[in-house]
Amino acid sequence: MSDATTLCDIGLIGLGVMGKNIGLNLADNGYKVAAFDLNEKSVQAIAHQDETERGAQQDARILPVKSLGEMLEKIKKPSIIILSVPAGKPVDIICSQLLELGLQQDDIVVDTGNSLWTDTVEREAGYNGKFVFFSCAVSGGEVGARFGPSLMPSGDKNAWSRLEPVLEAISAKVDPETGLPNARNSYTEALPTGEPCVTYIGPAGAGHYVKMVHNGIEYADMQLICEAYQYMREALGLQPKEIAAVLREWNKGELNSYLIEISAEVLDQDDPETGKPIVDIILDRAGQKGTGLWTAVSSLQVGSAATTIAQSVFCRALSSIKDERVAASKIFSKAPALNLSEDEKKAQIKQLHDALYCAKMCAYAQGFDLMKRAAKEQGWDLDFAEIAKIWRAGCIIRAVFLQSITKAYQRDAQLENLLLDEFFAEQIKQFEPAWREAVINSIKAGITMPTITSSLSYFDAYRNATLPANLLQGQRDFFGAHTFQRVDKPTEETYHLEWSQADRPLVRIQ
Numbered sequence: 001m002s003d004a005t006t007l008c009d010i011g012l013i014g015l016g017v018m019g020k021n022i023g024l025n026l027a028d029n030g031y032k033v034a035a036f037d038l039n040e041k042s043v044q045a046i047a048h049q050d051e052t053e054r055g056a057q058q059d060a061r062i063l064p065v066k067s068l069g070e071m072l073e074k075i076k077k078p079s080i081i082i083l084s085v086p087a088g089k090p091v092d093i094i095c096s097q098l099l100e101l102g103l104q105q106d107d108i109v110v111d112t113g114n115s116l117w118t119d120t121v122e123r124e125a126g127y128n129g130k131f132v133f134f135s136c137a138v139s140g141g142e143v144g145a146r147f148g149p150s151l152m153p154s155g156d157k158n159a160w161s162r163l164e165p166v167l168e169a170i171s172a173k174v175d176p177e178t179g180l181p182n183a184r185n186s187y188t189e190a191l192p193t194g195e196p197c198v199t200y201i202g203p204a205g206a207g208h209y210v211k212m213v214h215n216g217i218e219y220a221d222m223q224l225i226c227e228a229y230q231y232m233r234e235a236l237g238l239q240p241k242e243i244a245a246v247l248r249e250w251n252k253g254e255l256n257s258y259l260i261e262i263s264a265e266v267l268d269q270d271d272p273e274t275g276k277p278i279v280d281i282i283l284d285r286a287g288q289k290g291t292g293l294w295t296a297v298s299s300l301q302v303g304s305a306a307t308t309i310a311q312s313v314f315c316r317a318l319s320s321i322k323d324e325r326v327a328a329s330k331i332f333s334k335a336p337a338l339n340l341s342e343d344e345k346k347a348q349i350k351q352l353h354d355a356l357y358c359a360k361m362c363a364y365a366q367g368f369d370l371m372k373r374a375a376k377e378q379g380w381d382l383d384f385a386e387i388a389k390i391w392r393a394g395c396i397i398r399a400v401f402l403q404s405i406t407k408a409y410q411r412d413a414q415l416e417n418l419l420l421d422e423f424f425a426e427q428i429k430q431f432e433p434a435w436r437e438a439v440i441n442s443i444k445a446g447i448t449m450p451t452i453t454s455s456l457s458y459f460d461a462y463r464n465a466t467l468p469a470n471l472l473q474g475q476r477d478f479f480g481a482h483t484f485q486r487v488d489k490p491t492e493e494t495y496h497l498e499w500s501q502a503d504r505p506l507v508r509i510q
Contacts, residue, residue, distance in 0.1 A: 008034040008063055010166070011071045011081040013094060015042040018138065019084030021145035022112065022170070024049065027061035028187060029169040034063045034074040053187050068094075069101050078106040080163065087115040091123070099130060108132045108159050114215075114291055117208035124155060124204035134159045135204065136167060137211030139395035147184040148172035150395035151198035152214075152387075154207030160200050172197040172394025179403030181393035197390040202380045209298075209374060210387060213367045216295025216309040218259075218397050219288075220363035220451055223312040225263050227449040228352045231438075235338050235445040236345050240277040244268040246349055254357050254427075257399035286316040295370070302373040305461075306366040308359065311454040335446030348441060354431035355438035359455035361428065364405060365418035366458070385409035419462065428459065483509050 012023045015037035023033050023046055037043050043064040050062040065071045072079065081098070085091060091111055098109065109131055111120065120135045127133040134156060140149035151171050153160060173182045173194035182192035201207040225247075232238045232246065244267035251260045269278040292313045299306035318325070340348070368384055375382040388405040392398055408421035418424050439456055442449040461467060476482040483494040494509045 007076045008032045008074050009076060009080070010034070011075045011079060012036070012084065013068070013071070013081065014084035015039070015046050016084065017142050018112070018145045019082075020046045020049075021142055022082065022084055022138070022149075023062055024053070024187070025146055025148070025170045026166070027054075029191065031166065031169075032061055032063065034065050034071045036065045036068060036071045040066070068097055072098070072101055072103070078104065078108070080108050080110070080166070082110045082112060084112050087113045087119070091115065091119075095123070095127060095131075095133070103131045105129065105131060108134055108162065110153075110163065111135045112138045114211070114289065115208050116294060117205040117212060120154075120208045121205040132156050132159045133204075134163065135207050136163070137207045137214075139211060139214055139391075139397075140172065141396060143185070144172065144394045144396075147186075148192065148197070148394050150214075150390050150393065150398070152201050152207040152211045152390070153198065154201040154210075155204045157200070164200075167198045168196040171390075174389075174393045179389075179392045179400065179406065181398065183393070195389065197392065197394045199383070199386040199390050201387070202375075202382060206375075206378070206380045206382065209378075209380075210371060210382070212291050212294050212298070213371050214391065214395060214397060215291035216299075216306065216312075216370075217363055217367040219292035219295070219312040219316070220308045220366075221257070221259050221360060221397055223315050223451045224308075224356055224359050224363065224455075225259060227442075227452050228356050229263070229267070231352060231442055231445070231447050231449065232349065234447050235441070236340065236348060237337075238345075240267040240279050250353055250356075254401060255353065255360070255399075256401075258396060259399075283322070284319055285322050286319040288313070288316050292316070295367075298374065299366075299370050302370065302377055304366070304370040304373045305458060306370050307458045308363045308366055308451050308455045309370075311451045315450055335444065338445055348438070351434040351438040351441065354434035355449075355452050355456075358428055358431050358435040358459070359452045360399075360401075361419065361424055362455035362458050363451075365424075368405075368418055383409075383413075384415075385413065417462070419459070432459075 009031045010026060010033050012019060012033050012035045015023065015035055020042065023035050026033050027050060035043060035046050047060070047062055047064040050060060054061060063074055065074055083091060083094060085094060091113065095109060111133070114137070115135065124133045135154055137152040138145060138149045144150070148171055151167050153163065153167060173192040173196055174180060175182055176195045182194040184192045201210050229243055232243045238246070244264040247260050247264040247267065251257070251264065267277070267279055270276065271278045271281045274281060292309070296306065296310040296313045299310060371382055371384070371387070385406050388402050388409060392402045392406070404423055405418065408418060408423060409415055411421065415421055419428060435456060439449065439453050442453070473484040477484050477496055478499045481496055483496045485491050485494055496507045496509055498505050498507065
């Protein structure tokens, strides 16, 4: 048995990209970690990196262990164990093994993987009384995990009270006044101060649901940028490095974000082997791990019109049929190339900027609307101002205008839709004309901008007091007697018209 003074504070299982960096982040913040992975090389790698970073003269911050049993022996009781393993069966396999090894009722197991939120709900219920199963969704990728991610914890409130100081310590930090990240990019730098990018989201599953929507917005945001890139490349004839310069200019204003920043970096990079722009060497077939799909499916299930997010998932599906697209390109010719002056190109680049900004606002509005509707269905009390706050740094969709989203929900916690906030309404009014021109230009040029166009259709439908659903309801009643409501009668009353009869009597159903 280990001496209590030498025991580790936390057990860490899973030392892949995310797990290893979470472990080193914990160590930077003063926590001693017992680290385990089925791959012994991964265990030795984190121990070696810990030694390299802290120096041989200082005590080890990360203790490599060879088994789960050894890990349980080396950590303080009641235990805090963090899982960073693939979502699905691996989570349950490890939990079962820990139970067999003597996990106790007051021990906490924290799932930090990209688990489906309904699985998290089932796990908390299934392990209740055996140990405390808690979830903490993580966003920020490798660098975020290492130097400060955005964290979305949910589950037992008592467990949260124990975990709060740990998670606040390792999370990203922002300046509370500006909303800008207080970044830390190296282990040699001082630990950042500011508001931590972590807040208790709610009961089991709520955190993973919010992370799922975050990833859905991420899908949309990435696709929006890609569409602007393709138009500049194909319609305006700009080279990747020229587009990188445009994005860097955009990053100084309303579009400032991590995704714009890294897109410029990608476009500026040459292939080490050929010397060509790396973007021209990368195969145009996009992968996905499911969270965007889950978001789109959930939007359909709860009746939230997350059309931009769903369209971004469809775009990845279209990208996957590369051979078919190549075959189609040989049958159908492209629209004639544009012959524009430099001033006309500059004008269209400005229109693209405005279109991207407006579409981005719609994507975020859809994401928050989806969370609102899901929360109502599940009985969650989500704080949207806090959610926007924790996305200002650390996560993939971090952007300067999340500060504006935070303020919008601080002004009105019950805001029905982000586009109804006075700030965002004025922004849309200001940039809408250019948005329309950009969509028109893309159609004329035959260059697809599906998410930017879908966002405009979403906006036009949302702002329209009367939609053609009245005709649709007439169609449904005609062929299926599905009934309809009337604009001149109470909405709780429904009617059916006997369409096939000569006199067509109107029948009130209820």
